[in-house]
Every structure is written in structure tokens, then in C-alpha cells.
Amino acid sequence: MSYVFVSSDKCVYYFGPDLEPVVKVDPGDIIHFKTMDCFSNQITSESQLVTDIDFSRVNPATGPVYVNGANRGDVLRVKILDIRTSDRGIIVTAPGYGVLGDKVRHARTKFCEIKDGYVYFEGIKIRYEPMIGVIGVAYDEKVPCGVPGRHGGNMDTKLIKIGSTVYLSVFKEGGLLGIGDLHAVMGDGEVCVAGCEVAGEVLVSVDIIKNIALPWPIVETEDAYYLIISKKNVEEAFKEAVDLAVKILSYSNSIEWDEAYMLASMVVDLQVSQLVDPAKTVRARIPKEYTTLKSMLKALAKQ
Numbered sequence: 110m111s112y113v114f115v116s117s118d119k120c121v122y123y124f125g126p127d128l129e130p131v132v133k134v135d136p137g138d139i140i141h142f143k144t145m146d147c148f149s150n151q152i153t154s155e156s157q158l159v160t161d162i163d164f165s166r167v168n169p170a171t172g173p174v175y176v177n178g179a180n181r182g183d184v185l186r187v188k189i190l191d192i193r194t195s196d197r198g199i200i201v202t203a204p205g206y207g208v209l210g211d212k213v214r215h216a217r218t219k220f221c222e223i224k225d226g227y228v229y230f231e232g233i234k235i236r237y238e239p240m241i242g243v244i245g246v247a248y249d250e251k252v253p254c255g256v257p258g259r260h261g262g263n264m265d266t267k268l269i270k271i272g273s274t275v276y277l278s279v280f281k282e283g284g285l286l287g288i289g290d291l292h293a294v295m296g297d298g299e300v301c302v303a304g305c306e307v308a309g310e311v312l313v314s315v316d317i318i319k320n321i322a323l324p325w326p327i328v329e330t331e332d333a334y335y336l337i338i339s340k341k342n343v344e345e346a347f348k349e350a351v352d353l354a355v356k357i358l359s360y361s362n363s364i365e366w367d368e369a370y371m372l373a374s375m376v377v378d379l380q381v382s383q384l385v386d387p388a389k390t391v392r393a394r395i396p397k398e399y400t401t402l403k404s405m406l407k408a409l410a411k412q
């Protein structure tokens with residue numbers, strides 16, 4: 110097992126088929142990513158608006174990291190061991206941005222001080238809960254890092270935090286893992302278009318599960334698995350999430366499909382990750398009482 114550092118100047122703005130790896134690691138290695146904020150650190154004062162910055166440089170992902178032995182049809186297991194962030198966060202909005210973009214009159218940029226486990230916004234103390242907005246692998250199409258999808262990307266899911274594990278299907282040899290867009294805190298929905306955007310550092314370990322392709326990323330926390338589905342339309346995303354959750358419950362519990370549908374209605378929680386990116390991200394939470402990683406992967410591979 111070795112330790113590998115990747116600096117933030119090694120970054121990509123797309124998860125495409127032709128990414129060049131910046132470093133190669135072995136399964137079991139620890140990778141230390143240094144990340145810029147989602148604006149590539151372009152905003153240095155509150156007078157700078159999100160509408161003023163160079164948009165070809167938003168949502169950088171540090172990497173990509175090639176994992177030896179990872180091939181198409183495998184899954185990359187990424188354990189989030191630690192997240193550290195800068196002590197100042199940035200939140201922005203602008204006309205047309207976010208859920209209520211039609212109501213926003215002027216673009217605004219606000220800095221938030223981060224200290225002693227809290228984010229300070231207008232004198233309001235918000236508990237510091239750092240998370241990863243962008244985590245993904247090389248994909249068959251050239252997808253900007255700001256767009257979430259089957260390869261991960263800008264999932265803006267606040268459960269991707271210290272202690273969680275992210276499972277991503279491998280599409281290209283080596284997987285080619287990239288990480289960026291840390292938030293010091295974010296609410297589900299990310300309604301104004303941003304979280305508390307921060308530069309920082311992420312420590313992960315990676316390994317490979319062979320010959321199991323996933324249709325969508327999965328996040329594992331202490332007590333549940335979450336299917337992370339991103340589509341243009343929220344209702345379609347929820348429908349896909351339920352469809353997969355029911356298949357998993359049926360297989361895991363050896364019950365018929367309609368019984369699993371009923372079970373899902375009693376134990377699965379549908380949740381929103383973000384409503385403001387080019388594709389919206391939702392999730393289905395399946396408590397660990399009703400499935401295991403092994404049966405979940407098998408159920409998903411079957412379909």
C-alpha cells in the first residue's frame with residue numbers, strides 16, 4: 110500500500126474518453142487530492158460575481174488517477190477517509206440561477222468564514238459538514254465536470270462525506286478518477302445553485318470490484334445504501350430510482366416483484382441531492398437491514 114499526492118494544478122474540466130492519467134495507483138493505495146474550489150479559485154473578493162468569471166474553468170476535478178487493474182465492467186470502490194477545506198467559503202447566486210432564478214435581481218457573492226466546526230454566514234452559525242460535489246470517472250462521452258451522470262460527476266450529494274464509500278462503474282481502462290468541488294456545507298437541493306464552495310483536500314482509498322457493472326453510482330453510509338440517479342427530469346430520475354430499488358429488494362429478500370414494490374413503499378426513502386445542475390440528482394435510500402452490497406450488486410448486474 111502506498112500514498113500518492115495529486116496537486117490541484119493537475120485537473121480536468123471534462124470526464125471524457127480521452128483523459129490522460131496524471132498518476133497510476135494500485136488497489137488499496139491511499140490518494141491525497143488537493144482541490145481548487147468550483148470556480149478554479151477565480152473569485153478572490155465579494156465584488157467578483159459568478160457572472161464575471163471564465164466559465165471554461167468551472168468545476169475542475171483533480172486527477173485523473175489511473176487505478177491499475179480497473180477495466181470496463183468493473184466497479185471502483187472509493188472510500189472517503191478525510192476531507193479538509195480552506196477556512197473561507199464562497200456562496201454565489203445570479204439571475205436565472207437555481208430553483209428561483211427568475212426572482213433573483215442581482216448577482217451576489219458572499220464569503221463565509223469557517224472556524225471551530227462552523228460556517229459563519231451573516232452572523233448565522235451553520236454546522237460545518239464538508240462534502241464532495243464532483244467525483245467521477247472517465248466516460249464514453251465528453252461530459253463537462255459540472256454535469257452528473259452514470260459516471261458520477263457533479264452529483265452534489267451531501268452524503269459523499271467523510272466515512273462514506275462511493276461505487277462507480279469503470280468505463281475506461283484505469284477508471285481515471287477525478288475529485289473536486291468541495292462544499293463546507295450544502296442543503297439537499299442546493300437551491301440557489303451553490304453550496305459553501307471551498308478549496309481543500311480529500312484523502313481516499315481505492316479498490317476494484319471485478320466484473321460487476323453498475324447502472325448508476327452507489328453511495329454507502331454507516332446504515333444505508335443510496336442509488337444516485339441523475340436525469341434532466343426529476344420525476345424520471347425518481348422513477349428509475351424506485352425501479353432499481355424494487356429490483357434490489359426483490360432479489361435481496363427472495364420475494365416477488367410486487368411484494369418488493371410494497372416493501373419499497375414501507376422502507377425506501379426518496380431524497381433530492383440537487384435540483385440546479387444540467388441534470389438533476391435524486392437518490393433512493395435502502396437501509397442495510399434489507400440488502401447487502403453483494404446482493405445489491407448482483408441484482409443490478411442481472412438487469
Ligand code: CA
Nearest residue numbers: 242263265290
Ligand atoms: Ca457542484
Ligand code: ZN
Nearest residue numbers: 147242290304
Ligand atoms: Zn460546488
